[in-house]
Amino acid sequence: MKIKKLITAALYITFTVCVGHASAQVKKTSAAKKKVTTTAAKVTPPPPFATAPEIEDGKNLVSKSDCLACHKTDDKLVGPAYIAIAEKYPKDQNTVNTLSQKVISGGSGVWGPIPMAPHPVITLAEANKMVKYILTLNSKNSPVVSK
Numbered sequence: 001m002k003i004k005k006l007i008t009a010a011l012y013i014t015f016t017v018c019v020g021h022a023s024a025q026v027k028k029t030s031a032a033k034k035k036v037t038t039t040a041a042k043v044t045p046p047p048p049f050a051t052a053p054e055i056e057d058g059k060n061l062v063s064k065s066d067c068l069a070c071h072k073t074d075d076k077l078v079g080p081a082y083i084a085i086a087e088k089y090p091k092d093q094n095t096v097n098t099l100s101q102k103v104i105s106g107g108s109g110v111w112g113p114i115p116m117a118p119h120p121v122i123t124l125a126e127a128n129k130m131v132k133y134i135l136t137l138n139s140k141n142s143p144v145v146s147k
Helices: 002-018 023-043 052-064 082-088 093-105 124-135
Strands: none
Touching (some): 052 124, 082 124, 093 124
């Protein structure tokens, strides 16, 4: 937020100084604005989607659960393939929250008429890790991971 205010102030000063100057100087100001904006974008990276340990924990939790009775990584079984799930949903915390609740509570209708059984013994923290692991299997986007 401070960077945005600083950039806005710098752009305002630059604009004020350039008022009344030749059009060539105005073009230079436009180029300077673009450069400042580009630099600011590089300074603030997006927050990581999941950490490497979370993904590894999620993979282990999935392998130890009964999830593999209905799901496979690449192919539809009773439920959708994990890759299909990862390609359908965006990798963000809202998706993690929604899908984690579905893992715990069960659900139906999204992937067809067969309902997913609830898993009330899985904790929310475990479900979050499992969902994060599944969402990183998206073949269209590489996982965004922090260590």
